[in-house]
Amino acid sequence: MAHIALDNDLPGISGLLANRPDTAEPLGHLVEVLLRGPSPLPRGERELIAAYVSRLNATPFCAGSHGAFAAAQLSGGEALVAAVLADPDTAPVTPLTRALLRIAAEVQSAAAPVSDEALAAARAEGAGDTEIHDTVLIASAFCMYNRYVSGLSTRIPDAAYYRESAKRVVAHGYRGLGAGAGAGV
Template sequence: MPHITLANDLPGIRGLMTDRPDTAIPLNDLADTLLRGPSPLTRGERELIAAYVSELNATRFCADTHGAAAAAQLEGGTALVKAVRHDPDTADTTPLVRALLRVAAEVQAEAVPVTDATIAAARAAGATDTHLHDTVLIAAAFCMYNRYVSGLATALPTAPDYYEEAGRRITAHGYAAAV
């Protein structure tokens, strides 16, 4: 049961944002910029980073929503997302994506600089300054989103196809128009 009273029965962050459009607008704009704006990373790769950080934070709603959005946009689909969640080092991704997932994991773990070795490995796999910037900012933002969702004990969806529909909606329409 959520820690606050919501005037709707929407799950996860959707219920929070529907209740508070004043905070939803900038949060959705940030998500839209990070996950859909210009970047050397594909939209699917950025959704995968968001899903992976959410998985590490044990935020089921965000991990499954962004996992579905990643699956809808990446070759390999749901199987690839599951493989990354299980072990990103053995998942069938590019060396660059694997290296960036390691960067994201360090950002998620604690608020200290990513290690020089992890940055060097990402650069050796082809990461540019923009790859690193975008990965760190996505990981940091999703730590915030995850804490918002988990900290208020939001409800999980009950519809069995909720996440697949969310993935399709996000892929088609993004975040900025969500409120």
């Protein structure tokens, strides 16, 4: 049961956003830009970063949602996402993706500069300023989204919810969050 009274029975951030459409609009816009807007990083990889940070933050709703969204857009699907969430160092991802996940983990662990080693490793794999910027901003934003969802103790749905939400998000994006769209952030 959520720590606050909600006027709906939607799980996770969906219920929070439906309850407060005034906050849904800017939060939905931010996630739309971060995960679906222009970037040299494919949408599926950006979703994977969001899922990984959410897993590190022990936020099952966001890890499940963005894991499903990533799986729907990446070759390797659910098995790949599960491997990354279990151990990105052994997961079958590109060296660049692995390096960016390390940067995301550093951002998640402390409000401190990313280490020179992590930056050098990402650059050695071909990351430019935009890939590094987008990774840091996604990781930072998902620390906030995760704390919003976990801090208010929102309901966690079953696995079928995530798969259905993935169909909507992949097809239509994050527009309409909080209006009963049922998509996770």
